Amino acid sequence: MKNGITLITKAVACLLFSLSAQAAFIDFTSIEWAAANGQSNYSVGGVTLEASFGSTLTFNGSNSERGGCSTASGIHSANLACFGDGIGLNNDEITGNQRQSLTVSFASPVDIIEIEFLDLFPNEGGQGNHEVAIIDGAHVFSNTSFSTGGYLATGYSANGVSSIQFTAQNDNWSDYALARIITSVPEPSSIALLTLGFIGLIAARRISGSQL
16 A cells, blocks of 8 residues: 555656646748748648738748848847748738738647737837737737837737737738747656656556555
8 A cells, every 4th residue: 555655646746747848939930931921821830820811921031021030039039030020911011901810720729928029110100109919809919119120029828729810900000920929838858757647646546456
């Protein structure tokens, strides 16, 4: 019986330690998304981009856009790849007055811990009229003061996300590009510990049962 209790204790400890996680970066400024340009939908590694009806995806890899991304990334310590300035629609960015939307879907639900934009500038419609990005029709974000490259780390987070939609405020100035989504995933060592924990629990049950 004592051996069974010891195994249970070890198994529980393994399960507790298995709760740690690491970040996964879906960087839409990286070269792997360049082929999305001109497509209505495009997938990489279980992540799918879909443009709203009548729109196509845009990946702008021009020198000016790459330079703007690189400058913003350096100043904000964002470490973006900057082969482009992120994903937009049609005319380079997700635009409000054209009522465009970009949907990002995941093969398996993810926990989002951050979303970052580029080209989201303040006062584009005049003093106090900032460009506005909208997530899932309800979460509104803007830069209210100057930010190099229009970079914004939104602080947005959500658990168990299968898809997420990006739009811009319906005005004559709001537009922006989706730069990166950061998700939380279990560390490989945590997965191993979780497996060992379950094995330990099964063994403990067998031992306890045999001693009854």
